[in-house]
Amino acid sequence: MNDANAKRCWYCQADLTRQDAPAENDSQDWLNNLRDNSPAPQGDDQPEEPANSSESPNEEVPAWLARIRTREQSERAASEDALSASSEELSSEIPDWLNEFNPDQEKEKPDAILPASASAQPENEDDDWLKKLESWQSEPTSSPEKTSTDVTVGSREKPAEKNPIEDEAVTPPDSALIKDSAPEWLQAFVQEPKSTPAAQQGNLSVQQPSTSAFLPAERTPKNEEDSLLRDSEPGQISPTAESIESSELDTALAPSQPGEENETWLSSYKKIHPDKDIKEQVIPAPVDQDQTKAPFNENSLMDWMKPIDPVTNPSQKEPVPQLEPAALPAWLQALSLKHNGKASAPSHSSSDFSDFGPLAGIEGTLPGEELNQFYKRPQTFSGLLKTTESQQVRSKLLKNIADQTHWEDENLEEKPHSHIWIFRLIVTVLMLAAVFIPLLFTQISSIAPSLYPDEVVQTFNTVNALSGGKPVLIAADFDGSLFGELNWSYQPLLAHLMERNIPIAFLSTNSEGTTLLNQSASTLIKQYPAYASSDKWMNLGYLAGGSIGLQGLAQNIQTTMPLNSALQSAWLSKPFDTVKRISDFGALIVITENADTGKYWIEQVKPSLGTTPMLVVISAQSAPLLQPYYASGQISGYLSGLNSAVAYEALTKTPQNATAHLSSFQITMVLAIMLVLIGGIVSLIFYHPQPGKKKRVNS
């Protein structure tokens, strides 16, 4: 708005000598109404201070500018004090999530709220943003929404930028930001849209641009914030007239191009016909109660924006004075006559007539209630997460921390591999050396057992007691993994059986047992030509079904295993034709590396054996589990591992593979003892807990 003492319009150079005074009074009237809705500004009570010392005393300053400067000086101090107190109140009203939303904005909040205090300043301050309103009205736009939203300073500086209201103001966070950054009077307006309808009617036409003008300070990048703050902070525009022109006018008015584009928005004003009654043309019609709508649809507001209980805010109940009808200044009418009458904004037809507010009764002005439509639109929430700069910085920081943690986890996983293989290689070399060196250097003697285990002796005695005519059933329930150990263990027993010319039938409950046993026996059988020539070696093949198959075998062996591996009848030819039941065998020998398998044979088959002895050859690792069955007499004896094989060879006086490898076995065992001992001592001394995920699991 032009200065009160100005002779000509700042923008259009029109003569202001006759119409400026009433216009200013009009604006002051409704601005007073605005102030009535807001708490009493503290700045009003502050005495005016001298002009800023930074100003040049010799500078020729227009009177209106000097008045602005002095007022700004006084307001700056007052507003800082007032804001320091009010910001605390505001911050207490802000939800916690919003406080966390952008801490940087909290820091900037005093600056961002500065215009709020400006609104509470004497009326000439209001002229600044009224200028923005004017420029906003004259902004040429392509769409209705853009027309009403391009008032933001940020959007003026960057016209190509998205409309902040269109994109953001309808979202709840932005509404909150409006509430936070808006002046106090606007906050009351936001909180109680229904309580002061008349006041809102008067405010509508100006609140929209005012509130939206704060948005870029919250959302735009830093440089835009600075420009906005330059525009909004009195202290920044006060020093010189150049600064006003460059900062305030350039930012607020430059897009409107005073000499040119003001005609565009003025074109929406209708011509006043001098031959008609001027009152009929300018005095507004009585305000319809239906038109006293709240600027915000209550249903579309967030909870925190819903009207506050009037009891808690009694000031909202104050009656609002009726607005005086306004008339378009003559100079504006004169200007509008030059225009071709085309509407500047597509959203407003030339017949629009403002019924209320400071421009009530003036045709062609922007009706305030239509702005309601802007806010009554269904809220559209963007699917994209909108984050501020500080939030992005924090997210990057969090991502870095997470990445670092992940990297550390991976490092912990990979780290052991980096040095573990060295220790593993050392252990491997030592163990292989312990195995092979005694085999290469035969002069390294072993410590032969001086006493024979009882179970081995009982096994020997059992085989010795077998009748030569009765065949023996061998169950080869082992796989290739422990074939080496078991081969040493059962070879002396097998040799003993062959030596005694006892027929052998063998089967297996796993797929490879009979094959491995057959291979081992075929090598051994060559040492006993008499046994090889006869047909005393029969492969019964695979017994399916595990323990279920064993039950069938125990119940009826002839139906369970009717054929041998050559698909011939197993029980018709000699010497196996004497076998009708499983108890007809001379003995049952189970060769297995698994104690559970031995247990199944004992539990499922042994009851059907009767007095037929049962022997077991088992891996050394499972021997303790078999000991109870031997102690209870369920099995007659067992061989376990290399030591038993060496003892059995000693009993049969036929040293074979087991005895040959005893020294290697013993040295490897001693090495293992040393490794465990050294490792244990080192672990006791240099103990450190497991890091990484397991630490988190254990915590």
Added chain:
Amino acid sequence: MRSPLIPIISFIVGAIILAGYFFPGSGLAAIRTPMLDWAVTLSGVAGLIAIINLVFGVHWRRLRDSSKDYLFSGLVIFAFLATFALGIFLGPTNPDYQKVVTAIQMPIEASLMAVLAITLAFSSLRLLQRQHNWMGLFFFISVIVYLLLNSGILSFMANIPSLQEVVSSISLVPIAGARGILIGVALGSLLTGIRIWLGSDRPYNG
């Protein structure tokens, strides 16, 4: 809601098998034996299905998708088909065919056990690192003692009667412990079987 039919069938079959075990002389054996045969047959069919799923469901898909290590999957499929074809034509008792087991499978498994021995020896280095408590220390001492006893290098102690008794007593300790653990495992197995028999634990759909 699950159908009650399958648990009922499961309960009846379990009851028949159990009764046939406790009353072997009764006529239940005539029902029980075919049921066990069915179970064995179904187990064999399931084995075939699972192997086909492994070869053509997993490895064939890897080969088709050219995913990681797809060449190894191709090798698995080739080895399976070759072994299967040879088994069909030569028969499982053919000495040449049995070399698949004795010349390929057995050496692989035996070498893996050798690697396991080294792995366990290496793991024993950090035994007290993992079990840093009294039980771990007791386990550590036990490992050393029984390795010594089983190595046979203490055979000279057999000539000292008092030491021989001590060694024999120590040798019985793990047997007693193993028996205690086995009793616990047996009780757990029993109750698991009862849960499944009663239908309260159903590792199947239906």
Added chain:
Amino acid sequence: MSADELLIGLVFVLITSTLVLLLTIRQKRSSTVPVFRRIAALSKFKRAVSLSVEEGTRIHVSLGNASLTQPASASAFVSLTALRRIGQLSSTGDNPPIATSGDSVLAILSQDILHQVARENHTLDLYDPTHGSLAGVTPLSYIAGALEQMHDPEVKTNVLIGNYGSEVGFLSSYSEEKGAYTLAASDSLPAQAVLYATTENPLIGEELFALPAYLHSTPAHSASLQVQDLLRGLVVLVILVGSILKILGAI
């Protein structure tokens, strides 16, 4: 087995079954959950499952190579119950658990359970039949196949429950070296010994069979564990009395 032994066995089974049924009904009616002693490995395991869901990693459940036609199938059934519960606990995660088994029937059942869990949790889009696979048909071939699954970088938790031999040391050692959390339990004594040396928190003895109750599956599991504890106490009492009588020369 004599007729007396069979009769004792039958009575024992019937009494045990009755106890399980009664306690299950009682717990269902009273809606009370019995409190068991704390097993550190299971407490950590629950945390590991939560961490796995939180981190979006995968849980590998190794079901062992017990055949369902063998008595060791009890451990396989426990592992299947654990698989179901783990699938339910990790239903909010992006990666459903995978299961490997060394027995064909076990593999089919594991697929069935994973499918059922996916259907219950409405995550059928995440279900893949190959998540329950037969890794190998012999113990060591199974270990080789399971190691391949554990090699997946997404697998950060390994559950080794079932019947194994000493070859389980491959799985446990690899899991520990990889830094994954390992819950290991077996009904086999050699496997338990190896697991104790290679993992931090193995389940020893009958703790394996307590796993379903500790994972809060059903009242029947809790009742079963209560009966198990009762029977164990009974066995201890019988052994003590028998030993005393033996010392006194009464028997």
